[in-house]
Amino acid sequence: MTISISRILSATALVVGLSLPFGAAYALDGTLTIVTSYPPDTTTAFQKAFEKKYPGVKVEMLKKKTTAGIKYIQETVANNKSDMFWASAPDAFEVLKGDNLLSKYKVKVQGIPEKVGAFPINDPDGYYKGFAASGYGIMWNTRYLKAKKLPPAKEWADLKKPIYHGHVGMSAPSRSGTTHLTVETLIQGMGWDKGWAEWKEIAGNFNTITERSFGVPDGVNSGQFGLGIVIDFFGLSSQASGFPVEYVYPTVTTLVPANIAIVKNAPNQAAAEAFIEFLLSTEGQELLLDPKIRRLPVNPATYAKAPEGFPNPFKDSSIGAAVKFDLDLSKGRYNVVNSLFDVMITYRIDELRAAVKAVQDAKAKMAGKSNEAAAKLIAEAEALIAAMPVSEAKASEPDFAKIFKKKRKKATTKITGRQAEVEAEWDAQVTANYAKAVELANKAASML
Template sequence: MVRFFSFLFFFAAPVLAQPTQNLIVLTTFSESVLNPIVKEFKQQYPKSEVRVIVRREESGLRLLQQNNHDIDIIISSSPTFFQPLINNQKLLPLNEAKIKQTPPQLSRNVISFGHTGFGLLWNNNYLNKNKLPIPSSLKDLIKPHYYRHISISSPYRSDTTHLMIENILQQYGWVEGWRLLYQIGGNLASVETSAFSLSEAISRGLIGIGPVVDRYAHTYKRQFSFVDFSYQPQSPLLPHYVAMVKNSHHSQFTRDFVSLLLSQECQTKLTIDEQLANNSDIDRDEFIKNTFNVESLDYEVIQQRSGLVKHLFEQTISSQLPQLNQVWQLLHSIEASSNKLTEQQHADFLHAKHLASTSPISIDDLKNKIYHELPLFRDNPQVDYFRQQWRGKMAAQLEQAIALSHKIINGNPALQ
């Protein structure tokens, strides 16, 4: 117990009126992820009453906008979740001298703890049944044989999926990143509401493959021998974040809970650290060096375009799946016989492919400050206008690409 109390000096001691024994934690994680930590905390502090509230980022921010909210702590892997609270000075202060370094775009009142990584989760039984190879990277998922055998969770609802999408956009650039995402979209069977539902669908054999974070993958690997996972090569390590929130009836256990999160015992039970601690053959530092990109994501860029990326994915991929499936199935069939195309048909094919893989928002559009820090809320009039505009433009592009593909196929007997 001494080691847990030793972390208490990390925090400044703000004056709080009538502290309670109730502790309310708001998180974007599934409750099962925090259950072991909550259980440990209750053993250390038996008088505490801990309640975990699970919300996606948008609904969590709505909850925190209420003046009478009773949230004490926020835990998330999404840096954008904390930014509105930082801007509005809604977080309790921490002692700057002792806390761990966080990206400079966040705040000294937001602490990073533990890490997570993402990769591909797959069902070996499903792959064997459908004679599919195990993919080695996300880029493999654009191959025709994965058509409707893959799925992804929505970045609008899953903060870690949003960071996966951002990793693609930052690694390949805005134009090529969306080109890759639209090709993956052409093979998607569905866009799931959460990383949990995606992992569940894979474990049940409803889908073959999907990108998930390791905390879900390891849970299902332990339960099912036919489920496997590999980290995405050279992807970033993603820190978790925790902050204490101002409210009028703060819990007396807030700083104690955060101290537990920062304890060595708790940190070594988190995802990558836990896996490596259980395998003496793997050197942790060597594994991280060989597996992950040492450069972190650009959090300033993430913050600036978070709303844009999430809404754009919803309107141009989630809402267009039937059309994306249709056009990419046609394009793959044409590409398989591309040596039989006439010069004009080849030009039409390239144009159709361009239409099916081009974002309605260009690289030049990104400079327009109207898209910077776009609100997450769908009922915002400006957001609603943009969403309809992007959805309509993408639908028109896909319709034109489908028409061109049919024209090529119908005009070439070798393709029929």
């Protein structure tokens, strides 16, 4: 009974929706509750515009950090009051989709391409939709770099340079969905071992690993550290707010869509659907160009109205096309990558910093000289820093990944090993390696 009634209702809505000229509002009312990780600048703009268009609807923006938002929707599933989830990281949507907490929706707006860069804009399964694209890059504080007499870094590899030691900031992938994508992108682009080695070398120059993704632009803006690895809109909107900062897309990066989805059993399904349509309409897409929001629209037509210098990923192939992003690979090892990053980098940043610094110093001393024994020691030290406690194959093994997974399908599912146990092993290995690396590098330096 209920099913047929709701079917009739939604069918009616569909008919009504289609029969009206596009953009004209049909009667919608009630409260639309959106769980979002976006800052007020973004949410307020869309809320106002949407409420203006549909005066009967009151939009409630429930602001949660992406991770907390997921937690919230998971915890409240039994009596769901949220209509939509609106955030950047596709991985976050993957988690919710995996937990069967989203509902499918087919978008009616036309003209949105399949892909942005190498990344599909919409979830192939139809659960979440891309509404804007975001790329990862480097932002820097011009005053800071001037005072410290440093050149800006334009590529990821630049951040490894000894001159940046102690000047770089980043968030942890376990804390920020967007940061996770950055980490995963580089690893996919360079390969497991090389990618991680690259990250450790960069991290050796870190000043701070911030708890929130916004902590990075905040740190660069206030001059706490000079350079930050951030998602584009953080850099662009900081610049637009008047901070003395600049932003670049490095060559190896990916553009990923920022997404929106309707939560399963949404109390106000009709308004939720209307919001998606609005977001993807020309009207909604143009709001993204606001200097305080600064996201790349997924509707190519919108770029006609963009200010000069606004990057257009649909025209400029240099943005985000270089890496092909394998979403399934990313999904399979999501928690393992987070955990690895935390164990090797976040929680051992002091040890890692010391090791990388020792190698940097030894290399600086080595410059222009030739000493085979010392060079060998330095190479050994670098290898120790780069050493991975777990191989790529192992990281993607479903049985291994399960140790880090929350929901088990069945209570009987056998799992060998506990996360804390595994992490403690990794930690012991990694700290020993870093300590040994310092020793070797110092030994090498003393030989020069």
